[in-house]
Amino acid sequence: MMRTTLDLTWRLLRGGGRRNLLGSLLTLAAVAVCTGLLLFAVTANLAFAQRAHADSWRHPGKADAHPVMIEALATDHVRDEPITVVDLAALKPDAPAPPGMPRFPRPGETWTSPALARLMKDLPADQLAGRLPARAGTLGRDALIHPGELVAVVGRAPGDPAMTAGRNDLSGVENTAAPTRIAAYATGAATFSGVYQALVAIASVLMAVPLLVFGGAAARLTVARRDRRLAALRLVGATPGQVVAITTAEAVITAAAGAVAGTVLYAAAIPALMHITIAGGGWYASDLWPGLAVVAAVLAAVPVLVGASAVVGLRRVVVGPLGVARRETPPAMRAVRPLVLVAVVIAFGAVSGGLTGLGRTGLVIMLVFLMLAFLAINLAGPWVVALIGRITVGLARGPARLLAGRRLMDDPRSAWRTVAGVALTGFVAGFLALLGGVSTGTKASDELQLTVPPARASAVAEQIKGRLGGIDAAVTVKPPSTGDPAPDAAGVDPPADAAVVTVAVRGGSAAVDRARTALAAAVPGQAATTPADQDRGQDRLLSDLRTGALTVLVVSFLIAITSAGITGASAVLDRRQAYAMLRLAGTPLKVLDRARRQETLIPLVVMGGGSLATGLFFAAPFAIGFGASGAVTLAAFVAVGFGGIAGASALSRPLLRSVTTDPAPTPD
Numbered sequence: 001m002m003r004t005t006l007d008l009t010w011r012l013l014r015g016g017g018r019r020n021l022l023g024s025l026l027t028l029a030a031v032a033v034c035t036g037l038l039l040f041a042v043t044a045n046l047a048f049a050q051r052a053h054a055d056s057w058r059h060p061g062k063a064d065a066h067p068v069m070i071e072a073l074a075t076d077h078v079r080d081e082p083i084t085v086v087d088l089a090a091l092k093p094d095a096p097a098p099p100g101m102p103r104f105p106r107p108g109e110t111w112t113s114p115a116l117a118r119l120m121k122d123l124p125a126d127q128l129a130g131r132l133p134a135r136a137g138t139l140g141r142d143a144l145i146h147p148g149e150l151v152a153v154v155g156r157a158p159g160d161p162a163m164t165a166g167r168n169d170l171s172g173v174e175n176t177a178a179p180t181r182i183a184a185y186a187t188g189a190a191t192f193s194g195v196y197q198a199l200v201a202i203a204s205v206l207m208a209v210p211l212l213v214f215g216g217a218a219a220r221l222t223v224a225r226r227d228r229r230l231a232a233l234r235l236v237g238a239t240p241g242q243v244v245a246i247t248t249a250e251a252v253i254t255a256a257a258g259a260v261a262g263t264v265l266y267a268a269a270i271p272a273l274m275h276i277t278i279a280g281g282g283w284y285a286s287d288l289w290p291g292l293a294v295v296a297a298v299l300a301a302v303p304v305l306v307g308a309s310a311v312v313g314l315r316r317v318v319v320g321p322l323g324v325a326r327r328e329t330p331p332a333m334r335a336v337r338p339l340v341l342v343a344v345v346i347a348f349g350a351v352s353g354g355l356t357g358l359g360r361t362g363l364v365i366m367l368v369f370l371m372l373a374f375l376a377i378n379l380a381g382p383w384v385v386a387l388i389g390r391i392t393v394g395l396a397r398g399p400a401r402l403l404a405g406r407r408l409m410d411d412p413r414s415a416w417r418t419v420a421g422v423a424l425t426g427f428v429a430g431f432l433a434l435l436g437g438v439s440t441g442t443k444a445s446d447e448l449q450l451t452v453p454p455a456r457a458s459a460v461a462e463q464i465k466g467r468l469g470g471i472d473a474a475v476t477v478k479p480p481s482t483g484d485p486a487p488d489a490a491g492v493d494p495p496a497d498a499a500v501v502t503v504a505v506r507g508g509s510a511a512v513d514r515a516r517t518a519l520a521a522a523v524p525g526q527a528a529t530t531p532a533d534q535d536r537g538q539d540r541l542l543s544d545l546r547t548g549a550l551t552v553l554v555v556s557f558l559i560a561i562t563s564a565g566i567t568g569a570s571a572v573l574d575r576r577q578a579y580a581m582l583r584l585a586g587t588p589l590k591v592l593d594r595a596r597r598q599e600t601l602i603p604l605v606v607m608g609g610g611s612l613a614t615g616l617f618f619a620a621p622f623a624i625g626f627g628a629s630g631a632v633t634l635a636a637f638v639a640v641g642f643g644g645i646a647g648a649s650a651l652s653r654p655l656l657r658s659v660t661t662d663p664a665p666t667p668d
Contacts, residue, residue: 031254378424431615
């Protein structure tokens with residue numbers, strides 16, 4: 001039985017003619033794009049999890065009752081780039097080696113990342129290398145977040161002042177940690193790593209849900225022609241089970257080929273994806289390859305999902321094949337569809353105010369609402385398209401608009417599949433427009449500061465003057481504040497009883513780096529920082545938000561435009577007999593082409609604008625700021641969305657001309 005079904009399916013695929021083959025190739029292309037982008041969305045989460053793992057070991061956890069080592073963390077800077085400095089001291093001979101190192105570092109030696117090693121070689125020693133003990137080796141992949149990261153692991157003795165002195169938090173909690181006696185390296189994501197993982201989870205939903213919608217649409221491409229063919233098989237005696245089996249086999253075979261092509265497409269894109277800069281650097285190729293298990297799961301899941309989606313649309317064929325053969329209009333959709341979207345919007349408005357204070361639970365709730373919003377828009381879309389069709393017919397003043405309106409009324413699901421990608425991308429653009437943020441601006445980058453106890457301020461200042469040598473700099477001491485303490489160099493409130501020693505350096509970034517090197521170890525456990533150092537971290541996060549938003553938008557537009565092009569071409573193939581009849585009736589080709597364009601652009605304007613407004617509403621509780629970048633994002637959405645759809649629609653024009661060149665009806 002199975003062999004007969006497969007044989008018949010293969011004969012139908014192979015013997016369907018050139019245009020049927022073109023329809024199958026369109027489905028294959030759609031599935032390939034879906035698979036490649038789905039792998040990208042899945043891999044993004046795995047890649048950030050790998051980064052979090054590579055970062056976690058540097059942050060000492062809670063003190064242990066039976067410690068074997070001391071770990072501390074600090075951040076230095078060179079050429080305005082951060083250097084992560086991990087200080088380690090062994091308390092017992094069996095102290096475990098850090099990730100990426102063959103052994104525990106000995107006192108007085110430094111292990112560096114490849115990027116830091118190159119920089120130490122390129123810059124004069126008094127600007128960088130002089131701050132650290134002699135190099136003993138290079139850190140391996142497991143110790144690093146990204147290829148260009150600057151990291152130094154310094155071995156020290158347990159009694160070294162750097163391992164006994166407290167550390168003022170001048171660089172933010174993520175980059176400074178006081179010496180802590182521990183028994184093992186920490187695991188799990190630090191706070192900033194957790195922020196990035198949360199953001200990529202949101203981005204994955206923003207990409208994956210439109211992708212799955214597109215995948216479902218891909219399974220229903222050329223649906224009218226397939227329904228008529230299967231209805232004919234039912235009328236000549238095929239059982240419902242045979243119809244379902246043939247459809248499933250056809251969809252699975254096409255989807256399996258598309259999934260393999262999509263996997264190859266994603267693998268070919270990895271070298272380009274490695275250059276996307278997030279959190280200060282690009283990516284290792286191994287981070288962007290999800291592994292054989294994930295690839296195998298995707299290759300198995302995609303054909304199953306496409307096959308299931310194809311079978312869902314067979315109810316009319318199985319139950320009423322005569323109605324399909326006669327091309328009867330399906331029953332109208334119920335008005336409950338838009339009510340679901342209204343309910344989701346109201347429910348989100350009721351709970352959104354408290355999501356930011358719920359931590360991880362709030363993130364989960366947010367992700368659920370994003371998925372519900374996407375699904376609700378997709379559910380309401382065909383109903384709204386049918387309504388738009390009725391309004392268009394009522395306002396039509398010419399044959400092209402009348403034809404467009406009638407097509408929207410007769411087959412709103414097909415019209416929605418053409419514009420669904422851009423409509424859902426409108427939601428993404430609206431959501432991301434309020435998350436761009438505004439740069440904090442620039443603060444002084446030539447004023448190095450150290451926070452010290454007031455009793456030692458004068459002595460430290462004199463010591464610094466002696467260390468600076470020939471560097472052109474002015475040293476001043478700011479006594480403890482008698483009122484509320486002002487933020488220090490990093491924007492963190494210093495202790496009320498702390499004094500700040502400021503070194504104003506003249507001579508540019510090279511002079512500042514020489515001063516940083518001269519001030520190394522002037523105050524044990526503390527690196528000199530400038531007011532701009534911490535702002536760079538915040539600006540980098542905002543820049544990463546913009547980069548992530550742009551990446552998501554590019555992926556979404558790729559989905560949208562590909563969807564519009566493929567579904568538009570498929571719609572022409574599905575309706576080629578209707579177009580042929582209209583041409584035989586004397587309808588000019590120009591009128592048919594104008595009707596085809598309006599059938600896409602009219603619902604696009606309404607649904608795109610509505611979904612964009614919905615995205616803005618969902619992003620409002622988390623808005624960072626709506627400045628120039630947000631306005632540019634929205635403007636780009638309108639321009640690229642309409643331009644992309646117009647371009648994708650234009651690709652169907654030669655196909656329309658082809659199917660109407662010989663308007664004589666031909667059997668399928």
